[in-house]
Amino acid sequence: MTASVSFPLLVEGSWGPDPPKTLINELQMYFQSPKKSGGGECKVVQQPKSPECFLVLFSTEDVRQNVLEKENHELVWQGKGTFKLAVWLPEDPDKASVSKEAVPEKVRTHGIIPRCGILLDEVWS
Secondary structure, three states, X not given: OOOOXXXXXXXXXXXXXXXXXXXXXXXXXXXXXXXOOOOOOEEEEEOOOOOOEEEEEEOOHHHHHHHHHOOOEEEEEOOOEEEEEEEEOOOOOOOOXXXXXOOOOOEEOOOEEOOOOEEOOOEEO
């Protein structure tokens, strides 16, 4: 991702507590597709303390907003099935914006993910 600021969105799906290892790649392709998700340039990060949850970091706020405005998100994964996705903003999306200059190889976010049970005052690589 080339942007200096990221706009986070949290994602949880119907894949259960032990998602397939290549799910992150499928989510990346889904959220990069304007046609499928309303998304665009982004990076997907799996949450270490809650593997069923993912953080999607969009390069622009308007792309993130497009994804939020889409009513239903479904990831159709050939050979694995169709997964319903829930997307939502971190509790405080303004504080959750990420500056890549401040934390070069890591992602720092702030807030709480109520569904995933994660406190986002941690740094994840």
